[in-house]
Amino acid sequence: MMGFGFSIWVLLLLNLACCSRGFTPVDQFYVNCGSSSDAVVGNITFVADKSATKYLSTPQEILADSNLNSITRADDSPLFRTARIFNGPSKYTFPIRQGGRHWIRLHFYPFSYQNYDMKSASFSVFSQKTTLLSDFTPKDAIVREYSVNVEKGDLVITFSPSSNSIAYVNAIEVASVPDDLIADAAQLYSSSGQFTGLAAQSLQTVARLNMGGPFVSLVNDTLGRNWESDSSYLKQPNLATSKSNIPAVQYPNGGATVDTAPPTVYGTCTKMNSDSDPRSNFNVTWDIPVDPGFQYWVRMHFCDIVSVSPTDSVFDVYIDTYVVYRDLELSTKLYGKLATAFFADFVTPVLDRPNVSVSIGPSPRSPYPDAFLNGLEVMKIRNSKDSLAGTSVLPSFPKSKKKLGIIVGVSVGVPVALILVGILFFMHRRRKQQQLKLSKTWVPIWVNGGASHTMGSKYSTGTTVSVGSNQSYRIPFVAVQDATNNFDESWVIGVGGFGKVYKGELHDGTKVAVKRGNPRSQQGLAEFRTEIEMLSQFRHRHLVSLIGYCDEKNEMILVYEYMENGTVKSHLYGSDLPSLGWKERLEICIGAAKGLHYLHTGDAKPVIHRDVKSANILLDENLMAKVADFGLSKTGPDIDQTHVSTAVKGSFGYLDPEYFRRQQLTEKSDVYSFGVVLFEVLCARPVIDPSLPREKVNLAEWVMKCQKKGQLDQIIDANLVGKIKPDSLRKFGETAEKCLADYGVDRPSMGDVLWNLEYALQLQEAVIQNDPEENSTNAIGQLSPQVGEFNHVETTTSVAQFETSSVDDLSGVSMSRVFSQLVKSEGR
Ligand SMILES: *[C@@H]1O[C@H](CO)[C@@H](O)[C@H](O)[C@H]1NC(C)=O
Ligand SMILES: *[C@@H]1O[C@H](CO)[C@@H](O)[C@H](O)[C@H]1NC(C)=O
Ligand SMILES: *[C@@H]1O[C@H](CO)[C@@H](O)[C@H](O)[C@H]1NC(C)=O
Numbered sequence: 001m002m003g004f005g006f007s008i009w010v011l012l013l014l015n016l017a018c019c020s021r022g023f024t025p026v027d028q029f030y031v032n033c034g035s036s037s038d039a040v041v042g043n044i045t046f047v048a049d050k051s052a053t054k055y056l057s058t059p060q061e062i063l064a065d066s067n068l069n070s071i072t073r074a075d076d077s078p079l080f081r082t083a084r085i086f087n088g089p090s091k092y093t094f095p096i097r098q099g100g101r102h103w104i105r106l107h108f109y110p111f112s113y114q115n116y117d118m119k120s121a122s123f124s125v126f127s128q129k130t131t132l133l134s135d136f137t138p139k140d141a142i143v144r145e146y147s148v149n150v151e152k153g154d155l156v157i158t159f160s161p162s163s164n165s166i167a168y169v170n171a172i173e174v175a176s177v178p179d180d181l182i183a184d185a186a187q188l189y190s191s192s193g194q195f196t197g198l199a200a201q202s203l204q205t206v207a208r209l210n211m212g213g214p215f216v217s218l219v220n221d222t223l224g225r226n227w228e229s230d231s232s233y234l235k236q237p238n239l240a241t242s243k244s245n246i247p248a249v250q251y252p253n254g255g256a257t258v259d260t261a262p263p264t265v266y267g268t269c270t271k272m273n274s275d276s277d278p279r280s281n282f283n284v285t286w287d288i289p290v291d292p293g294f295q296y297w298v299r300m301h302f303c304d305i306v307s308v309s310p311t312d313s314v315f316d317v318y319i320d321t322y323v324v325y326r327d328l329e330l331s332t333k334l335y336g337k338l339a340t341a342f343f344a345d346f347v348t349p350v351l352d353r354p355n356v357s358v359s360i361g362p363s364p365r366s367p368y369p370d371a372f373l374n375g376l377e378v379m380k381i382r383n384s385k386d387s388l389a390g391t392s393v394l395p396s397f398p399k400s401k402k403k404l405g406i407i408v409g410v411s412v413g414v415p416v417a418l419i420l421v422g423i424l425f426f427m428h429r430r431r432k433q434q435q436l437k438l439s440k441t442w443v444p445i446w447v448n449g450g451a452s453h454t455m456g457s458k459y460s461t462g463t464t465v466s467v468g469s470n471q472s473y474r475i476p477f478v479a480v481q482d483a484t485n486n487f488d489e490s491w492v493i494g495v496g497g498f499g500k501v502y503k504g505e506l507h508d509g510t511k512v513a514v515k516r517g518n519p520r521s522q523q524g525l526a527e528f529r530t531e532i533e534m535l536s537q538f539r540h541r542h543l544v545s546l547i548g549y550c551d552e553k554n555e556m557i558l559v560y561e562y563m564e565n566g567t568v569k570s571h572l573y574g575s576d577l578p579s580l581g582w583k584e585r586l587e588i589c590i591g592a593a594k595g596l597h598y599l600h601t602g603d604a605k606p607v608i609h610r611d612v613k614s615a616n617i618l619l620d621e622n623l624m625a626k627v628a629d630f631g632l633s634k635t636g637p638d639i640d641q642t643h644v645s646t647a648v649k650g651s652f653g654y655l656d657p658e659y660f661r662r663q664q665l666t667e668k669s670d671v672y673s674f675g676v677v678l679f680e681v682l683c684a685r686p687v688i689d690p691s692l693p694r695e696k697v698n699l700a701e702w703v704m705k706c707q708k709k710g711q712l713d714q715i716i717d718a719n720l721v722g723k724i725k726p727d728s729l730r731k732f733g734e735t736a737e738k739c740l741a742d743y744g745v746d747r748p749s750m751g752d753v754l755w756n757l758e759y760a761l762q763l764q765e766a767v768i769q770n771d772p773e774e775n776s777t778n779a780i781g782q783l784s785p786q787v788g789e790f791n792h793v794e795t796t797t798s799v800a801q802f803e804t805s806s807v808d809d810l811s812g813v814s815m816s817r818v819f820s821q822l823v824k825s826e827g828r
């Protein structure tokens with residue numbers, strides 16, 4: 001027995017040596033749960049349980065051994081022999097070095113161990129805010145595979161027993177997947193348009209089939225996947241036959257690679273059994289059982305190993321009753337090459353039946369009736385309740401000190417992080433840097449507009465088109481019309497310098513904000529492009545995300561995630577919205593500061609937003625702040641060199657006087673504008689209010705006077721009077737004041753601002769007793785202690801004197817156009 005097993009592994013290893021893997025995962029964790037020894041499967045070593053206890057938090061150590069020495073079934077892996085049993089909520093926390101897509105594979109095999117009845121165990125499993133399994137009872141050996149996107153530090157897998165039950169797992173795999181394996185967009189075949197946002201989705205593998213070939217194990221797959229034979233899924237096996245020519249398989253330049261599927265998959269196919277009858281007219285159909293109520297991602301793999309000449313095969317392809325390809329002629333997509341790998345992705349509507357059916361059938365255009373398919377993958381897409389299974393509820397864990405770092409790393413933003421603020425303060429700097437690094441390592445696939453990584457519609461529609469950067473963001477005009485009820489005026493939620501903003505809903509139910517540009521002007525077009533470029537490069541929880549854009553028919557349309565609670569400005573004044581509390585306001589400022597800090601310290605080149613104002617900071621349904629409107633942003637070398645711009649841009653009342661004077665742009669201009677926002681948040685009044693007495697018209701000017709006289713507390717929002725702790729107010733005031741320093745060099749960096757705001761929040765929240773450092777400003781900041789006398793430049797006067805009919809227009813709208821007029825008129 002041992003000898004036999006040994007020689008199999010040697011064979012497998014030899015096999016491996018001859019075909020090199022295309023991809024090396026940065027993160028890889030393979031755990032042989034419950035076992036005292038390592039187990040090798042393929043060339044993957046699953047480590048003994050004791051090597052993985054550092055990742056595990058569980059109420060009790062229960063290591064179960066089936067004591068099965070012999071493997072009873074051909075496909076039984078050594079991993080099934082032992083298991084970890086959990087008699088309460090338990091979790092594995094794996095530190096992730098590189099954000100992005102990861103496999104999670106969970107191996108289950110129920111056996112009996114002591115008093116634990118694994119066969120009737122029922123439990124739920126969660127990861128990445130997704131319910132992976134809900135009240136699940138494995139009946140036999142089973143491996144569940146998921147593909148999740150890890151944006152932040154740790155990947156946590158939580159096991160939660162149903163009431164009066166236990167949970168268990170026999171083996172766990174977590175490994176990086178190339179981010180471009182699954183394109184962000186795929187064709188929705190039941191309606192026009194695309195399903196976008198796949199890059200961030202959690203998916204579960206439902207079926208992965210090798211048409212016309214045998215089971216392909218992880219040994220023959222560069223990404224450790226298994227491919228099942230398709231024969232048991234064929235509706236009418238007698239109508240089908242198979243063909244194999246693995247050595248012939250080629251990969252195109254751009255498109256499918258060996259990571260998409262190995263030659264062993266592309267080199268075999270199931271085809272119409274039509275060779276003996278030129279009048280054959282039938283479909284070959286596969287039925288894949290699925291759970292109704294979900295959408296599914298379907299990838300078809302084609303490779304023409306059937307035809308003799310490139311124009312031999314023309315056929316139709318269906319999913320359910322929809323035609324997804326009429327007259328598919330692979331050779332036209334592959335420059336006339338035979339035996340070349342090609343794939344196409346589709347997304348189903350929410351299914352109301354328990355099958356996804358895929359059919360292929362002859363086209364009347366074909367010289368001879370034939371049709372073939374080489375591979376098929378079906379993955380379940382997480383539903384709107386963040387579940388891939390039922391509706392189980394993530395258990396809560398008692399907070400233990402030991403795991404503190406981990407909890408915080410994973411769930412910044414949830415209440416637990418707030419509770420810990422006090423303790424965190426001292427760990428602060430390091431954590432901040434870590435977060436920054438992590439959020440930057442997650443590079444969305446469509447970022448790399450260059451040739452090698454361009455995914456675009458080439459992949460999702462299956463047509464070979466020349467793909468520019470950002471292609472997969474493109475949304476058809478009809479889909480935008482659909483989403484906005486044909487630009488229904490009653491759906492308008494805002495009007496800005498750029499055009500109107502509509503509320504909308506995409507086909508898949510995603511709520512969106514649709515910004516439709518005024519007819520093309522040079523100015524607008526430049527801003528449109530900048531915005532797409534910026535937002536497709538930068539992804540951060542405190543930056544509004546771009547869902548797509550449309551430039552058909554001279555349109556300039558941008559589609560963003562919908563921000564339920566509108567602008568920060570609308571919560572401060574000029575509306576009936578309830579007044580925000582001090583803590584809420586601080587958290588909003590902290591969120592916005594994080595977004596700006598991320599931009600300033602961005603990947604390759606820092607980015608200057610150039611239009612920071614309360615109308616450009618938006619709030620989601622949880623009042624989380626996100627920075628928006630990147631139309632004026634600038635990257636790059638400008639920042640290092642002395643940048644002289646011909647047109648000063650930005651919004652009145654927020655403009656950095658130094659930028660205005662010297663036309664030299666630095667990140668510190670954003671810091672100035674953000675300082676104005678801070679005072680706006682504190683005082684809840686417009687930044688320019690011509691209806692007020694002269695000395696109060698300009699908020700920045702006015703608050704600086706009051707701050708100098710130590711009278712800041714007299715001009716704060718009436719709703720906040722008596723609700724801000726004096727220390728918190730002092731810290732906040734000092735921070736904002738420093739942002740408004742006359743010279744950029746005297747202003748703090750966005751990182752320092754962020755740090756000080758978090759401290760202001762801590763001073764508001766925490767009861768710190770007898771902290772000797774609390775009253776010492778020096779202990780907190782390396783901010784330059786003396787802010788130069790604030791000599792407001794003459795230009796501010798002209799701003800204040802500028803005649804305006806509507807105050808709101810002045811401070812709420814991007815004023816670049818008006819501003820250039822002003823500059824001109826002054827010059828006259
Ligand atoms: C398996 O082998 C390949 C090449 O021999 C290597 O690149 C890969 O990292 C190995 N995988 C594991 C999990 O060791
Ligand atoms: C796996 O790959 C090896 C080496 O290319 C090959 O000899 C073997 O037949 C493959 N196995 C299958 C099931 O295709
Ligand atoms: C193949 O299936 C499609 C979709 O169900 C159907 O419309 C078509 O008529 C079928 N073709 C044949 C030849 O049965």
Ligand SMILES: *[C@@H]1O[C@H](CO)[C@@H](O)[C@H](O)[C@H]1NC(C)=O
Nearest residue numbers: 234235287288289353354355
């Ligand atoms: C689903 O597929 C199975 C297996 O082919 C088949 O027996 C069943 O009729 C199908 N159900 C539906 C609703 O199509």
